[in-house]
Amino acid sequence: MRMNTAQAVNGFQPATASAAPPVWTGAVALALAAEQRVFAAGSTGGSCHEITAGIVRLERVTTAGQRRIIRLAGPGDLIGQEALLQRPYTDEAVACTDVQLCRIPRTLVQALGQAESALLTELMRRWQQALEQSEAWVADLTTGAARRRVLKLLALLARHADDDGQVWLPRRDDIGAMLDMTVETASRMVSRLRREGILDLQPPRHARLDRARLATAMANQDAG
Amino acid sequence: MRMNTAQAVNGFQPATASAAPPVWTGAVALALAAEQRVFAAGSTGGSCHEITAGIVRLERVTTAGQRRIIRLAGPGDLIGQEALLQRPYTDEAVACTDVQLCRIPRTLVQALGQAESALLTELMRRWQQALEQSEAWVADLTTGAARRRVLKLLALLARHADDDGQVWLPRRDDIGAMLDMTVETASRMVSRLRREGILDLQPPRHARLDRARLATAMANQDAG
DNA sequence: CGGATCATTGACCGAGCTCAATAGCTGTGG
Protein backbone atom coordinates (compact mmCIF):
# COMPACT_ATOMS: atom_id res chain seq x y z
CA MET A 1 0.00 0.00 0.00
CA ARG A 2 2.84 2.38 0.77
CA MET A 3 4.62 4.12 -2.04
CA ASN A 4 8.03 5.61 -2.23
CA THR A 5 6.92 8.50 -4.37
CA ALA A 6 8.52 11.53 -2.84
CA GLN A 7 6.42 14.48 -3.89
CA ALA A 8 3.84 15.49 -1.36
CA VAL A 9 0.53 16.25 -2.98
CA ASN A 10 -1.23 18.12 -0.27
CA GLY A 11 -4.96 18.02 -0.40
CA PHE A 12 -5.81 21.43 0.93
CA GLN A 13 -4.18 24.44 -0.57
CA PRO A 14 -3.57 27.43 1.70
CA ALA A 15 -6.63 29.58 2.13
CA THR A 16 -7.06 31.58 -1.03
CA ALA A 17 -7.53 34.78 0.89
CA SER A 18 -9.75 36.45 -1.64
CA ALA A 19 -10.33 39.38 0.67
CA ALA A 20 -9.94 41.56 -2.39
CA PRO A 21 -13.24 42.97 -3.64
CA PRO A 22 -15.10 40.62 -5.95
CA VAL A 23 -14.23 40.97 -9.61
CA TRP A 24 -17.82 40.53 -10.73
CA THR A 25 -18.88 44.07 -11.45
CA GLY A 26 -22.64 44.25 -11.58
CA ALA A 27 -23.16 41.39 -9.18
CA VAL A 28 -25.46 41.97 -6.22
CA ALA A 29 -24.52 41.25 -2.63
CA LEU A 30 -26.81 39.50 -0.18
CA ALA A 31 -26.66 38.03 3.30
CA LEU A 32 -28.20 34.88 4.75
CA ALA A 33 -28.48 33.50 8.25
CA ALA A 34 -27.17 30.08 9.20
CA GLU A 35 -29.32 27.19 7.99
CA GLN A 36 -30.91 29.38 5.33
CA ARG A 37 -31.00 27.86 1.91
CA VAL A 38 -28.99 29.50 -0.87
CA PHE A 39 -30.61 27.44 -3.57
CA ALA A 40 -32.54 24.20 -3.77
CA ALA A 41 -31.49 21.08 -5.60
CA GLY A 42 -33.40 20.73 -8.83
CA SER A 43 -34.50 24.35 -8.96
CA THR A 44 -33.44 26.59 -11.80
CA GLY A 45 -31.89 29.86 -10.76
CA GLY A 46 -30.38 32.41 -13.05
CA SER A 47 -27.17 32.94 -11.16
CA CYS A 48 -24.22 31.42 -9.44
CA HIS A 49 -22.84 32.75 -6.20
CA GLU A 50 -19.49 33.77 -4.89
CA ILE A 51 -19.18 33.39 -1.16
CA THR A 52 -17.66 36.43 0.48
CA ALA A 53 -18.10 35.42 4.12
CA GLY A 54 -19.14 32.28 5.98
CA ILE A 55 -19.43 28.66 5.00
CA VAL A 56 -21.95 27.00 2.72
CA ARG A 57 -22.49 23.28 2.42
CA LEU A 58 -23.51 21.50 -0.74
CA GLU A 59 -25.51 18.39 -0.11
CA ARG A 60 -27.66 15.90 -1.86
CA VAL A 61 -29.74 12.85 -1.10
CA THR A 62 -28.20 9.65 -2.36
CA THR A 63 -30.20 6.92 -4.00
CA ALA A 64 -30.02 5.09 -0.68
CA GLY A 65 -31.92 7.99 0.87
CA GLN A 66 -28.94 9.14 2.86
CA ARG A 67 -28.17 12.78 3.09
CA ARG A 68 -24.61 13.36 2.04
CA ILE A 69 -22.63 16.55 2.21
CA ILE A 70 -20.58 16.79 -0.93
CA ARG A 71 -18.36 19.70 -0.12
CA LEU A 72 -18.03 22.88 1.83
CA ALA A 73 -17.54 26.22 0.15
CA GLY A 74 -16.03 29.24 1.84
CA PRO A 75 -14.97 32.78 0.99
CA GLY A 76 -13.69 33.02 -2.56
CA ASP A 77 -15.49 29.88 -3.64
CA LEU A 78 -18.02 29.80 -6.41
CA ILE A 79 -21.14 27.66 -6.11
CA GLY A 80 -23.96 26.89 -8.48
CA GLN A 81 -21.95 27.36 -11.68
CA GLU A 82 -24.38 25.05 -13.42
CA ALA A 83 -26.76 28.01 -13.56
CA LEU A 84 -24.38 29.65 -16.03
CA LEU A 85 -25.15 26.75 -18.33
CA GLN A 86 -28.89 27.12 -17.74
CA ARG A 87 -29.07 23.90 -15.83
CA PRO A 88 -30.89 23.25 -12.56
CA TYR A 89 -28.78 23.15 -9.44
CA THR A 90 -27.41 19.70 -8.76
CA ASP A 91 -27.14 20.04 -5.02
CA GLU A 92 -28.86 21.81 -2.20
CA ALA A 93 -26.83 24.75 -0.92
CA VAL A 94 -27.34 25.68 2.72
CA ALA A 95 -25.55 28.22 4.84
CA CYS A 96 -23.61 26.61 7.69
CA THR A 97 -22.88 29.92 9.33
CA ASP A 98 -24.20 33.37 8.62
CA VAL A 99 -22.98 34.04 5.12
CA GLN A 100 -22.53 36.86 2.71
CA LEU A 101 -22.89 36.14 -0.95
CA CYS A 102 -22.38 37.79 -4.25
CA ARG A 103 -25.05 36.86 -6.76
CA ILE A 104 -23.69 36.63 -10.29
CA PRO A 105 -26.46 36.55 -12.88
CA ARG A 106 -26.05 34.34 -15.88
CA THR A 107 -26.62 37.29 -18.19
CA LEU A 108 -23.55 38.95 -16.79
CA VAL A 109 -21.33 36.08 -17.77
CA GLN A 110 -22.99 35.52 -21.10
CA ALA A 111 -22.01 39.00 -22.27
CA LEU A 112 -18.45 37.93 -21.84
CA GLY A 113 -17.50 36.69 -25.28
CA GLN A 114 -15.45 39.75 -25.97
CA ALA A 115 -15.22 41.08 -22.42
CA GLU A 116 -11.91 41.51 -20.71
CA SER A 117 -9.99 38.30 -20.51
CA ALA A 118 -9.16 38.87 -16.85
CA LEU A 119 -12.71 38.02 -16.00
CA LEU A 120 -12.57 34.91 -18.07
CA THR A 121 -9.38 33.85 -16.37
CA GLU A 122 -10.90 34.45 -13.01
CA LEU A 123 -13.87 32.33 -13.91
CA MET A 124 -11.67 29.48 -14.95
CA ARG A 125 -9.59 29.81 -11.85
CA ARG A 126 -12.56 29.50 -9.59
CA TRP A 127 -14.01 26.67 -11.52
CA GLN A 128 -10.85 24.74 -11.28
CA GLN A 129 -10.62 25.57 -7.62
CA ALA A 130 -13.96 23.95 -7.03
CA LEU A 131 -12.86 20.88 -8.90
CA GLU A 132 -9.71 20.58 -6.91
CA GLN A 133 -11.47 20.98 -3.63
CA SER A 134 -13.94 18.35 -4.57
CA GLU A 135 -11.14 16.00 -5.38
CA ALA A 136 -9.29 16.87 -2.23
CA TRP A 137 -12.44 16.02 -0.37
CA VAL A 138 -12.42 12.57 -1.86
CA ALA A 139 -8.78 12.16 -1.09
CA ASP A 140 -8.82 13.43 2.46
CA LEU A 141 -12.23 13.15 3.94
CA THR A 142 -13.42 9.81 2.67
CA THR A 143 -10.31 7.79 3.35
CA GLY A 144 -9.09 5.82 6.31
CA ALA A 145 -10.21 5.47 9.89
CA ALA A 146 -12.87 7.67 11.47
CA ARG A 147 -10.32 9.41 13.63
CA ARG A 148 -8.22 10.35 10.63
CA ARG A 149 -11.18 11.73 8.73
CA VAL A 150 -12.24 13.87 11.66
CA LEU A 151 -8.74 15.25 12.03
CA LYS A 152 -8.67 16.07 8.35
CA LEU A 153 -11.98 17.82 8.65
CA LEU A 154 -10.71 19.91 11.54
CA ALA A 155 -7.69 20.86 9.48
CA LEU A 156 -9.99 22.02 6.72
CA LEU A 157 -12.22 23.94 9.08
CA ALA A 158 -9.17 25.57 10.62
CA ARG A 159 -8.63 27.34 7.31
CA HIS A 160 -11.88 29.15 7.90
CA ALA A 161 -11.17 30.22 11.45
CA ASP A 162 -12.78 33.52 12.38
CA ASP A 163 -10.99 36.55 13.71
CA ASP A 164 -10.69 35.42 17.32
CA GLY A 165 -9.37 32.04 16.37
CA GLN A 166 -12.56 30.07 16.68
CA VAL A 167 -13.55 27.54 14.08
CA TRP A 168 -17.04 26.54 13.14
CA LEU A 169 -17.67 23.01 14.33
CA PRO A 170 -20.47 21.18 12.53
CA ARG A 171 -23.23 19.41 14.34
CA ARG A 172 -22.42 15.79 14.94
CA ASP A 173 -24.85 14.51 12.39
CA ASP A 174 -23.41 16.94 9.85
CA ILE A 175 -19.98 15.59 10.57
CA GLY A 176 -21.49 12.19 9.98
CA ALA A 177 -22.86 13.25 6.61
CA MET A 178 -19.52 14.74 5.63
CA LEU A 179 -17.38 11.84 6.67
CA ASP A 180 -19.77 8.97 6.14
CA MET A 181 -20.01 7.90 9.75
CA THR A 182 -22.73 7.76 12.36
CA VAL A 183 -23.57 10.56 14.79
CA GLU A 184 -22.33 8.39 17.62
CA THR A 185 -18.95 7.82 16.07
CA ALA A 186 -18.64 11.51 15.25
CA SER A 187 -19.48 12.36 18.83
CA ARG A 188 -17.04 9.79 20.21
CA MET A 189 -14.24 11.15 18.05
CA VAL A 190 -14.92 14.76 18.96
CA SER A 191 -15.12 13.90 22.65
CA ARG A 192 -11.88 11.98 22.44
CA LEU A 193 -10.10 14.86 20.75
CA ARG A 194 -11.48 17.17 23.41
CA ARG A 195 -10.07 14.96 26.16
CA GLU A 196 -6.76 14.92 24.32
CA GLY A 197 -6.70 18.70 24.37
CA ILE A 198 -6.70 19.01 20.60
CA LEU A 199 -10.11 20.57 20.69
CA ASP A 200 -11.75 22.99 23.08
CA LEU A 201 -15.48 23.18 22.63
CA GLN A 202 -16.99 26.65 22.61
CA PRO A 203 -20.70 26.07 22.24
CA PRO A 204 -22.71 26.74 20.36
CA ARG A 205 -21.27 25.11 17.31
CA HIS A 206 -17.76 26.42 17.76
CA ALA A 207 -14.42 25.29 19.06
CA ARG A 208 -10.86 26.40 19.57
CA LEU A 209 -8.13 24.25 18.08
CA ASP A 210 -4.65 23.52 19.30
CA ARG A 211 -2.96 23.61 15.92
CA ALA A 212 0.25 22.04 17.15
CA ARG A 213 -1.44 19.07 18.78
CA LEU A 214 -3.70 18.71 15.78
CA ALA A 215 -0.69 18.54 13.50
CA THR A 216 0.97 16.00 15.78
CA ALA A 217 -2.14 13.87 15.93
CA MET A 218 -2.44 13.88 12.16
CA ALA A 219 1.18 12.91 11.74
CA ASN A 220 0.77 10.07 14.23
CA GLN A 221 -2.37 8.93 12.46
CA ASP A 222 -0.63 8.88 9.10
CA ALA A 223 2.35 7.10 10.54
CA GLY A 224 0.34 4.37 12.24
CA MET B 1 -30.50 8.94 8.48
CA ARG B 2 -33.21 8.30 5.91
CA MET B 3 -34.96 11.24 4.37
CA ASN B 4 -38.33 11.48 2.75
CA THR B 5 -37.14 13.94 0.14
CA ALA B 6 -38.61 12.73 -3.08
CA GLN B 7 -36.37 14.06 -5.82
CA ALA B 8 -33.84 11.57 -7.06
CA VAL B 9 -30.47 13.17 -7.59
CA ASN B 10 -28.72 10.57 -9.65
CA GLY B 11 -25.00 10.64 -9.37
CA PHE B 12 -23.99 9.55 -12.81
CA GLN B 13 -25.43 11.37 -15.76
CA PRO B 14 -25.97 9.37 -18.96
CA ALA B 15 -22.82 8.95 -21.00
CA THR B 16 -22.16 12.25 -22.71
CA ALA B 17 -21.71 10.59 -26.06
CA SER B 18 -19.33 13.16 -27.41
CA ALA B 19 -18.69 11.05 -30.48
CA ALA B 20 -18.82 14.30 -32.44
CA PRO B 21 -15.40 15.51 -33.59
CA PRO B 22 -13.61 17.53 -30.93
CA VAL B 23 -14.30 21.24 -31.03
CA TRP B 24 -10.69 22.14 -30.36
CA THR B 25 -9.40 23.10 -33.79
CA GLY B 26 -5.66 23.06 -33.76
CA ALA B 27 -5.37 20.40 -31.09
CA VAL B 28 -3.21 17.37 -31.81
CA ALA B 29 -4.36 13.78 -31.43
CA LEU B 30 -2.27 11.09 -29.77
CA ALA B 31 -2.64 7.52 -28.59
CA LEU B 32 -1.33 5.74 -25.50
CA ALA B 33 -1.26 2.13 -24.40
CA ALA B 34 -2.77 0.97 -21.13
CA GLU B 35 -0.72 1.87 -18.05
CA GLN B 36 1.08 4.60 -19.97
CA ARG B 37 1.25 7.88 -18.18
CA VAL B 38 -0.54 10.86 -19.66
CA PHE B 39 1.10 13.32 -17.30
CA ALA B 40 2.88 13.18 -13.98
CA ALA B 41 1.77 14.80 -10.76
CA GLY B 42 3.80 17.91 -10.08
CA SER B 43 5.07 18.26 -13.62
CA THR B 44 4.26 21.33 -15.66
CA GLY B 45 2.84 20.63 -19.08
CA GLY B 46 1.56 23.16 -21.52
CA SER B 47 -1.71 21.51 -22.32
CA CYS B 48 -4.80 19.80 -21.08
CA HIS B 49 -6.29 16.74 -22.73
CA GLU B 50 -9.64 15.70 -24.00
CA ILE B 51 -10.12 11.97 -23.95
CA THR B 52 -11.58 10.63 -27.15
CA ALA B 53 -11.33 6.92 -26.41
CA GLY B 54 -10.52 4.74 -23.42
CA ILE B 55 -10.35 5.41 -19.71
CA VAL B 56 -7.84 7.43 -17.77
CA ARG B 57 -7.47 7.42 -14.01
CA LEU B 58 -6.40 10.39 -11.92
CA GLU B 59 -4.58 9.39 -8.78
CA ARG B 60 -2.47 10.87 -6.04
CA VAL B 61 -0.59 9.74 -2.98
CA THR B 62 -2.22 10.81 0.25
CA THR B 63 -0.26 12.11 3.17
CA ALA B 64 -0.68 8.68 4.73
CA GLY B 65 1.24 7.26 1.79
CA GLN B 66 -1.74 5.53 0.35
CA ARG B 67 -2.33 5.65 -3.34
CA ARG B 68 -5.81 6.91 -3.99
CA ILE B 69 -7.64 7.08 -7.27
CA ILE B 70 -9.53 10.33 -7.36
CA ARG B 71 -11.65 9.88 -10.42
CA LEU B 72 -11.90 8.20 -13.75
CA ALA B 73 -12.17 10.14 -16.97
CA GLY B 74 -13.60 8.77 -20.19
CA PRO B 75 -14.46 9.97 -23.69
CA GLY B 76 -15.58 13.57 -23.69
CA ASP B 77 -13.88 14.32 -20.41
CA LEU B 78 -11.22 16.95 -19.98
CA ILE B 79 -8.24 16.33 -17.75
CA GLY B 80 -5.34 18.48 -16.70
CA GLN B 81 -7.16 21.80 -16.99
CA GLU B 82 -4.79 23.24 -14.42
CA ALA B 83 -2.26 23.52 -17.26
CA LEU B 84 -4.45 26.21 -18.80
CA LEU B 85 -3.71 28.24 -15.70
CA GLN B 86 0.01 27.51 -15.94
CA ARG B 87 -0.05 25.33 -12.86
CA PRO B 88 1.58 21.94 -12.41
CA TYR B 89 -0.69 18.93 -12.64
CA THR B 90 -2.26 18.06 -9.33
CA ASP B 91 -2.66 14.36 -9.99
CA GLU B 92 -0.97 11.61 -11.89
CA ALA B 93 -2.92 10.66 -15.01
CA VAL B 94 -2.52 7.08 -16.19
CA ALA B 95 -4.28 5.25 -18.98
CA CYS B 96 -6.41 2.38 -17.69
CA THR B 97 -7.04 1.04 -21.15
CA ASP B 98 -5.55 1.96 -24.47
CA VAL B 99 -6.58 5.56 -24.93
CA GLN B 100 -6.80 8.22 -27.57
CA LEU B 101 -6.31 11.78 -26.55
CA CYS B 102 -6.59 15.23 -27.94
CA ARG B 103 -3.85 17.51 -26.69
CA ILE B 104 -5.04 21.08 -26.23
CA PRO B 105 -2.15 23.53 -25.84
CA ARG B 106 -2.55 26.37 -23.41
CA THR B 107 -1.70 28.86 -26.15
CA LEU B 108 -4.78 27.75 -28.05
CA VAL B 109 -7.08 28.62 -25.20
CA GLN B 110 -5.29 31.80 -24.30
CA ALA B 111 -6.05 33.27 -27.72
CA LEU B 112 -9.69 32.95 -26.84
CA GLY B 113 -10.52 36.32 -25.36
CA GLN B 114 -12.39 37.38 -28.45
CA ALA B 115 -12.76 33.99 -30.05
CA GLU B 116 -16.15 32.51 -30.73
CA SER B 117 -18.21 32.12 -27.62
CA ALA B 118 -19.16 28.57 -28.56
CA LEU B 119 -15.70 27.47 -27.63
CA LEU B 120 -15.87 29.27 -24.37
CA THR B 121 -19.18 27.67 -23.59
CA GLU B 122 -17.79 24.29 -24.40
CA LEU B 123 -14.87 24.85 -22.08
CA MET B 124 -17.15 25.78 -19.25
CA ARG B 125 -19.36 22.83 -19.94
CA ARG B 126 -16.50 20.39 -19.68
CA TRP B 127 -15.10 21.99 -16.64
CA GLN B 128 -18.38 21.76 -14.90
CA GLN B 129 -18.72 18.19 -16.02
CA ALA B 130 -15.48 17.32 -14.32
CA LEU B 131 -16.64 18.99 -11.17
CA GLU B 132 -19.90 17.13 -11.18
CA GLN B 133 -18.27 13.82 -11.75
CA SER B 134 -15.89 14.42 -8.95
CA GLU B 135 -18.76 15.20 -6.67
CA ALA B 136 -20.70 12.20 -7.89
CA TRP B 137 -17.67 10.14 -7.02
CA VAL B 138 -17.80 11.37 -3.48
CA ALA B 139 -21.50 10.74 -3.31
CA ASP B 140 -21.58 7.29 -4.84
CA LEU B 141 -18.26 5.60 -4.48
CA THR B 142 -17.20 6.57 -1.02
CA THR B 143 -20.44 5.92 0.79
CA GLY B 144 -21.92 2.90 2.48
CA ALA B 145 -21.01 -0.75 2.60
CA ALA B 146 -18.29 -2.30 0.47
CA ARG B 147 -20.82 -4.21 -1.59
CA ARG B 148 -22.71 -1.04 -2.41
CA ARG B 149 -19.60 0.79 -3.49
CA VAL B 150 -18.54 -2.04 -5.78
CA LEU B 151 -21.98 -2.15 -7.37
CA LYS B 152 -21.83 1.60 -7.92
CA LEU B 153 -18.43 1.27 -9.52
CA LEU B 154 -19.69 -1.42 -11.86
CA ALA B 155 -22.58 0.83 -12.84
CA LEU B 156 -20.10 3.56 -13.65
CA LEU B 157 -17.85 1.24 -15.61
CA ALA B 158 -20.85 -0.06 -17.52
CA ARG B 159 -21.16 3.37 -19.08
CA HIS B 160 -17.83 2.79 -20.75
CA ALA B 161 -18.61 -0.67 -22.11
CA ASP B 162 -16.83 -1.44 -25.35
CA ASP B 163 -18.48 -2.50 -28.60
CA ASP B 164 -18.98 -6.16 -27.72
CA GLY B 165 -20.48 -5.39 -24.37
CA GLN B 166 -17.44 -5.96 -22.24
CA VAL B 167 -16.48 -3.59 -19.50
CA TRP B 168 -13.03 -2.87 -18.24
CA LEU B 169 -12.67 -4.32 -14.78
CA PRO B 170 -9.93 -2.78 -12.65
CA ARG B 171 -7.38 -4.85 -10.88
CA ARG B 172 -8.43 -5.65 -7.34
CA ASP B 173 -5.96 -3.30 -5.77
CA ASP B 174 -7.13 -0.55 -8.09
CA ILE B 175 -10.67 -1.19 -6.98
CA GLY B 176 -9.33 -0.92 -3.49
CA ALA B 177 -7.75 2.43 -4.24
CA MET B 178 -10.95 3.68 -5.80
CA LEU B 179 -13.31 2.54 -3.12
CA ASP B 180 -11.06 2.75 -0.09
CA MET B 181 -11.06 -0.93 0.75
CA THR B 182 -8.46 -3.67 0.86
CA VAL B 183 -7.56 -5.92 -2.04
CA GLU B 184 -9.07 -8.81 -0.14
CA THR B 185 -12.40 -7.15 0.35
CA ALA B 186 -12.46 -6.07 -3.30
CA SER B 187 -11.72 -9.64 -4.36
CA ARG B 188 -14.36 -11.05 -2.04
CA MET B 189 -16.98 -8.69 -3.39
CA VAL B 190 -16.14 -9.39 -7.02
CA SER B 191 -16.13 -13.13 -6.41
CA ARG B 192 -19.46 -12.91 -4.67
CA LEU B 193 -21.00 -10.94 -7.53
CA ARG B 194 -19.59 -13.52 -9.93
CA ARG B 195 -21.26 -16.32 -8.00
CA GLU B 196 -24.49 -14.33 -8.03
CA GLY B 197 -24.32 -14.13 -11.81
CA ILE B 198 -24.12 -10.35 -11.87
CA LEU B 199 -20.63 -10.51 -13.23
CA ASP B 200 -18.94 -12.81 -15.72
CA LEU B 201 -15.17 -12.51 -15.64
CA GLN B 202 -13.43 -12.34 -18.99
CA PRO B 203 -9.75 -12.19 -18.13
CA PRO B 204 -7.63 -10.36 -18.58
CA ARG B 205 -9.08 -7.32 -16.84
CA HIS B 206 -12.51 -7.54 -18.39
CA ALA B 207 -15.98 -8.76 -17.55
CA ARG B 208 -19.46 -9.02 -18.88
CA LEU B 209 -22.26 -7.56 -16.81
CA ASP B 210 -25.84 -8.64 -16.37
CA ARG B 211 -27.37 -5.18 -16.31
CA ALA B 212 -30.73 -6.35 -15.03
CA ARG B 213 -29.29 -8.26 -12.09
CA LEU B 214 -26.94 -5.41 -11.37
CA ALA B 215 -29.84 -2.99 -11.22
CA THR B 216 -31.76 -5.36 -8.96
CA ALA B 217 -28.81 -5.81 -6.66
CA MET B 218 -28.34 -2.06 -6.39
CA ALA B 219 -32.00 -1.56 -5.61
CA ASN B 220 -31.86 -4.24 -2.93
CA GLN B 221 -28.73 -2.71 -1.50
CA ASP B 222 -30.30 0.72 -1.30
CA ALA B 223 -33.46 -0.69 0.19
CA GLY B 224 -31.72 -2.69 2.92
C1' DC C 1 -40.66 24.68 34.13
C1' DG C 2 -41.41 21.42 30.34
C1' DG C 3 -40.50 19.93 25.83
C1' DA C 4 -37.49 19.50 22.03
C1' DT C 5 -33.35 19.06 19.93
C1' DC C 6 -28.49 17.90 20.30
C1' DA C 7 -24.54 15.43 22.50
C1' DT C 8 -22.44 11.88 25.10
C1' DT C 9 -21.65 7.35 26.71
C1' DG C 10 -22.28 2.25 27.20
C1' DA C 11 -23.01 -2.70 25.60
C1' DC C 12 -23.13 -5.61 21.96
C1' DC C 13 -22.29 -7.31 17.32
C1' DG C 14 -20.98 -7.62 12.52
C1' DA C 15 -18.54 -5.82 8.34
C1' DG C 16 -14.27 -5.38 6.92
C1' DC C 17 -9.18 -5.34 8.07
C1' DT C 18 -5.00 -8.17 9.08
C1' DC C 19 -2.32 -12.01 8.59
C1' DA C 20 -1.52 -16.05 6.09
C1' DA C 21 -1.93 -19.72 2.85
C1' DT C 22 -3.29 -21.42 -1.68
C1' DA C 23 -4.38 -21.18 -6.52
C1' DG C 24 -4.27 -18.98 -11.49
C1' DC C 25 -2.07 -16.65 -14.87
C1' DT C 26 2.01 -14.83 -17.61
C1' DG C 27 6.20 -14.70 -19.21
C1' DT C 28 11.05 -16.45 -19.60
C1' DG C 29 14.72 -19.41 -20.37
C1' DG C 30 16.27 -24.10 -20.87
Place this chain on the structure above:
DNA sequence: CCACAGCTATTGAGCTCGGTCAATGATCCG
Protein backbone atom coordinates in the same frame (compact mmCIF):
# COMPACT_ATOMS: atom_id res chain seq x y z
C1' DC D 1 7.29 -27.99 -24.54
C1' DC D 2 7.97 -27.80 -19.58
C1' DA D 3 9.56 -25.74 -15.18
C1' DC D 4 10.02 -22.09 -12.68
C1' DA D 5 9.55 -17.31 -10.89
C1' DG D 6 6.65 -13.47 -10.10
C1' DC D 7 2.66 -11.46 -10.04
C1' DT D 8 -2.50 -11.44 -9.31
C1' DA D 9 -6.56 -13.38 -7.37
C1' DT D 10 -9.05 -16.06 -4.12
C1' DT D 11 -10.17 -17.89 0.27
C1' DG D 12 -9.84 -18.72 5.36
C1' DA D 13 -9.43 -17.44 10.58
C1' DG D 14 -9.27 -14.19 14.01
C1' DC D 15 -9.66 -9.51 15.70
C1' DT D 16 -11.01 -4.61 15.79
C1' DC D 17 -13.27 -0.55 14.49
C1' DG D 18 -17.32 1.36 13.92
C1' DG D 19 -22.41 0.56 13.45
C1' DT D 20 -26.73 -0.41 16.11
C1' DC D 21 -29.66 0.01 19.90
C1' DA D 22 -30.53 2.32 24.02
C1' DA D 23 -30.20 5.30 27.96
C1' DT D 24 -28.74 9.52 30.08
C1' DG D 25 -27.01 14.55 29.99
C1' DA D 26 -26.80 19.23 28.01
C1' DT D 27 -28.61 23.05 25.92
C1' DC D 28 -31.96 25.90 24.26
C1' DC D 29 -35.69 27.96 23.97
C1' DG D 30 -41.17 29.20 24.56
